[in-house]
Structure formats: C-alpha cells, structure tokens
Amino acid sequence: EADIYQTPRYLVIGTGKKITLECSQTMGHDKMYWYQQDPGMELHLIHYSYGVNSTEKGDLSSESTVSRIRTEHFPLTLESARPSHTSQYLCASSENGVYGYTFGSGTRLTVV
Amino acid sequence: SQQGEEDPQALSIQEGENATMNCSYKTSINNLQWYRQNSGRGLVHLILIRSNEREKHSGRLRVTLDTSKKSSSLLITASRAADTASYFCATDSTNAGKSTFGDGTTLTVKP
Numbered sequence: 050e051a052d053i054y055q056t057p058r059y060l061v062i063g064t065g066k067k068i069t070l071e072c073s074q075t076m077g078h079d080k081m082y083w084y085q086q087d088p089g090m091e092l093h094l095i096h097y098s099y100g101v102n103s104t105e106k107g108d109l110s111s112e113s114t115v116s117r118i119r120t121e122h123f124p125l126t127l128e129s130a131r132p133s134h135t136s137q138y139l140c141a142s143s144e145n146g147v148y149g150y151t152f153g154s155g156t157r158l159t160v161v
Numbered sequence: 162s163q164q165g166e167e168d169p170q171a172l173s174i175q176e177g178e179n180a181t182m183n184c185s186y187k188t189s190i191n192n193l194q195w196y197r198q199n200s201g202r203g204l205v206h207l208i209l210i211r212s213n214e215r216e217k218h219s220g221r222l223r224v225t226l227d228t229s230k231k232s233s234s235l236l237i238t239a240s241r242a243a244d245t246a247s248y249f250c251a252t253d254s255t256n257a258g259k260s261t262f263g264d265g266t267t268l269t270v271k272p
Contacts, residue, residue, distance in 0.1 A: 055203075084262070091264035092204075092249070108261070139203050149194045150251075150260065152203035 052076075055140050055153035062130055062160055070125040070156045072140035081123040082150065084139040085109060092139065098123055130160045167250055167266040175271050180237040182266040184250030185230075193226055194251045194260065195235050204249060207235075242272040 053074040062068055074081065079100045084092040084107075094107030098117040112134070113127050123142075127134055137157050141150040168183045184193070192211045196204040210217045210226045210233065217224045223236040237244055247267045251260040 082259075089247070089265075089267070092262040094259065094261070097259060137201070141204075149206035149209045150196075150204070151206065152196075154203045155201070157201065 053140060053142055053151050053153045055138075055156050057156060058154065059157050060159070062158075064131055064160055066130050066160075068127050068130055068158070070127075070138055070140075070158070072123045072125070072153055073121050074123075074142045074151070075121060076142060076144070076151065077120065078142035078144050078151070079120065080143045080145065081117070082141045082143075083107070083113075083115060083123070083125050084141065085111070086137045086139055086155075088137070096125065130158075132160045134158060135160050167248070167263045169266060170264075171267045171269070173269040173271065174240060176240060176242055178240055178270075180240050180244070180268055180270070182235045182248050182268070184233045184235070184263055186233075186250075186252045186254075186263075187231065188252075188254045190228075190252045190254045192253050193224075193233050194253070195222075195224060195233075196249045196251060196262075198247045198249065198265070200246075207248075237268075240268075240270045242270050244268060244270050 056071045081098045083096045086092045093109035095109050095111040096115040098104050137155050139155045140153040143150045194209045195207045198204045208219050210224050221238045226233045247265040249265045251262045253260045
C-alpha cells in the first residue's frame, strides 16, 4: 500500500545531541516537504525537495539540514538539538503538487 | 504573513448540524486545498479545488472558491462526533507545487 512513513513517532533527547528524523514514501512522488508545527498552530515549511539531489530552504528559518539521495527518502537532521526545537515535525510528499499533499503521522520531538 | 487564514479559529456545534469554515488568502492561486488533522497526527487531504472551479463536492463536504474575493469555504453537512478535528486550508500560488498553510479552524462536534 502506497504511503508515507515517519520515524520515530516520539523522541525525547538532551540538548546538544545530533538527531535525524526519517521520512520515506512509497508513492514515487518527486516532491517532498518538511513542516514544523507547534500544538494547535499553523504549519511552517522548513525544507522541500523537487527530486533527487534537489533541496531548498522553506519559509521558516531552521537550523536543520536535509538530503535527497533517493526519491523515496528525505531525512531531516539537527546537528545540535536545543529546547527551542521542541515541536512536531511533519513530512509530506506530492505528485507535482497538483493533487494535494500526503502527510506522514509526524514526529513529536522534545529537547530537554 | 500567512497566505491562508481560516475563520473562525474555533467552532463548536451539535451532531447533525452543518459546519462552515472560511479561508481567505492574499495572492493569486493555482489551487486551494483543504486538510483535516486529528490531534497529534499528520494532515489528511480532503479536497482540492482549482482556480477555474467554483464549487466541488465530496461526500458530505462542499467547497466553494471565490477568486474575486480570494476566499474559500468548507461546508460539512450532517456533522458527526468523528468530524471533530482541526481543518486547514492550503494554497498553491506558484507552479512550483509549494503550498502555504493557514493556521486552522478547530471544530468540535458534540454528540
């Protein structure tokens, strides 16, 4: 079944740790996105990709980085986590952005 | 500033009633999408309406688009307790397929 998967679902880590949030999709979509969302708030685009070896920064300044080595995989890395990074991170993909986005279930990150 | 802004921020109704949510945006768009989000989960795509369409239906959902007023509405008819969620509109204002999301309407349907 075509879908988009995010792991881990929940993560609690200490300040200064390096972490990678995983996102994989099985739909063959070229476009993938990372959004940050605080509880009950709007979504902010932090990174996106139009295909392999393509990555762009989004509207929200972020201290994270992404890579797109394979079509199906779009991991997000925080080199040094801080409490201000505590949030929910949502990964999404789309087929040319024409039919809407498919979202993963999200990773809820807490940095202590 | 946000491209899409939903109104109202929160809506509470009884089961069986209709729920209407509005979305306003600022720039020209290619399409507008509505999503639903259950608490703590990812968003689920509900319906997409293109800029040359005025109305679209999907089950109990009815979406309208008025490009002259830069606004859209989502109507959920005969609401159910299971419709309780946050609803977001998103606009694609370029051909790059990068959508901007509003801050959502929280709908509570009381059984």
